[in-house]
Amino acid sequence: MTKMLCRMDGQIFAASPDAKNFVDQVLGKYAESGTDEEVYLKGFSLETIDRHRVGDGNHEVGDACIAGLWLTQPDKLQRLLASRALTEGGLLPRLLLMEVDCPPLRVSASEKGISAATKGMWDEVISRLFNDFRLNPDVQTIEAEHDAQALLIDYHNAIADRREREFHDVTGFAARWMPT
Numbered sequence: 001m002t003k004m005l006c007r008m009d010g011q012i013f014a015a016s017p018d019a020k021n022f023v024d025q026v027l028g029k030y031a032e033s034g035t036d037e038e039v040y041l042k043g044f045s046l047e048t049i050d051r052h053r054v055g056d057g058n059h060e061v062g063d064a065c066i067a068g069l070w071l072t073q074p075d076k077l078q079r080l081l082a083s084r085a086l087t088e089g090g091l092l093p094r095l096l097l098m099e100v101d102c103p104p105l106r107v108s109a110s111e112k113g114i115s116a117a118t119k120g121m122w123d124e125v126i127s128r129l130f131n132d133f134r135l136n137p138d139v140q141t142i143e144a145e146h147d148a149q150a151l152l153i154d155y156h157n158a159i160a161d162r163r164e165r166e167f168h169d170v171t172g173f174a175a176r177w178m179p180t
Contacts, residue, residue: 001039005064006059010063010065011066013068016071017071022068022070022072023080040094041094046063046064048062048063162174
């Protein structure tokens with residue numbers, strides 16, 4: 001991952017329809033002891049990644065940024081959640097985890113998909129965001145309006161209070177994702 005980050009100017013989007021390799025890697029398949037989530041933790045926090053290997057050379061990535069979409073089966077999700085090191089070390093609380101359990105749905109030939117016009121508008125919005133934020137050499141900051149900032153502060157404080165009570169055992173998750 002570090003080598004790929006070096007080639008991609010420190011930014012990468014990793015996706016997998018079956019995240020077996022991601023799960024195996026962070027659970028320590030290639031580590032001599034314990035889990036191996038350091039690159040992902042640093043990529044989430046925009047930290048510098050230094051990697052020095054005798055046989056592989058030195059690799060350094062400043063302000064690494066990793067985004068991902070890892071789809072996996074429930075058994076692999078359970079393996080991740082069973083790892084206390086990934087929970088307490090902070091990787092799992094940084095991820096938005098979701099398990100989908102929905103019944104099969106019937107479809108009919110009369111249903112229509114997304115229109116070409118809607119797809120075109122979506123592509124335009126995504127392209128504009130990509131060009132304005134990802135490809136722009138200057139850091140872009142979006143300032144929250146006063147009312148929005150007040151809502152964010154109220155939300156944060158409500159979660160902070162609940163972390164001391166009913167969320168004390170999942171405080172790392174609550175800090176990032178719990179609704180009020």
